[in-house]
Amino acid sequence: MGVFLDLFAGKTVERPPFWFMRQAGRYMAEYRAVRAEVGDFLDLCYSPKKATEVTLQPIQRFGMDAAIIFSDILVVPHALGSAVHFEKGEGPRVEPVKNGADIARLDESKMPGKLAPVYEAIAATRASLPKDIALIGFAGAPWTLACYMLEGRGKTDFSTARRAAYTTPSLLAALIGVLSSAVVEHLCAQVEAGADALQLFDTWAGLVPVSQREALITGPARAVIAEVKRRHPQVPIIAFPKGLGLDLPHYAQSTQADGLSVDMQTDITSLNVACVLQGNLDPLLLASSREGTLREATRLREAMAGTRFVFNLGHGIVPDTPVEHVTALSELLLQKVA
DSSP states (O other): OOHHHHHHTTOOOSSOOBOOTTOSSTTSHHHHHHHTTSSSHHHHHTOHHHHHHHHHHHHHHHOOSEEEOSOOTTHHHHHHTOOEEEETTTEEEEOOOOSHHHHHTOOGGGHHHHTHHHHHHHHHHHHHSOTTSEEEEEEEOHHHHHHHHHHSBOOSSOHHHHHHHHHOHHHHHHHHHHHHHHHHHHHHHHHHHTOSEEEEEETTGGGSOGGGHIIIIIHHHHHHHHHHHHHOTTSOEEEEETTOGGGHHHHHHHHTOSEEEOOTTSOGGGOOOSSEEEEEEOHHHHHHOHHHHHHHHHHHHHHTTTSOEEEEESSOOOTTOOHHHHHHHHHHHTSOOO
């Protein structure tokens, strides 16, 4: 199965498996060449041939143990019927949800047809990958998707979504319910298309105060993971509730995720959890210093020796990362642990 899936199966591996969030991206010249051939960013996500090509690029160049399908978390609201586009240099724009009528117009029945190109890309990628390289499918968690849908765009504080928890909690709960069901269907469809593992991205989990985390973060994740595992019990699910910090052990125990991805603000070596841990090199270090990256990667691997550990970043590769830094890090991580 390869070291990535072997680790999740409880087998002994000779070195920690590794992959990088946003490993297919603008830091690679070959990705930029493909990106230049399409218009809107979503056009690339919905082109099975091109999405497959860019998914495979980092595997072919660096030899990671897992590929992650090239797509975006906002394909779910788009497939539900929300207008979504990407402004160059500014990020996503999403048709805002303002009231119950807007939620009622979201239509899960549209999803299989709209997302068929994503599943076609997964099938093609799985067929093209070596058998020992895992393919990861993914989705945004309900809260993070709700942030974009309530705000209408990407922000750093998502004050509209956060305010909704206080002013219109029933509206937010209804949206979270619709999104939870849609995320389950999208994740399961990716497994059925050929994904070997899944990651649930809750990028904005850290914005939610502790008193609301059960309703907005942990509860929805638990429900999504339970239903996906009911249908596909053999498929590992990694959760990434970015920014939860000290609440991560409770989240891991409550959701029963198979893996927990950890951001760079958290000491991954101090976490006491039963699941696989994944993380958590600072992507800005990778972009800034080859030597510093190799020192920190060595320290992290040594500190996590004897644990169930997947080496990754604390968030995605940044666009100005020198490709030679990624090469050097990958060469280090492919070596067996002494």
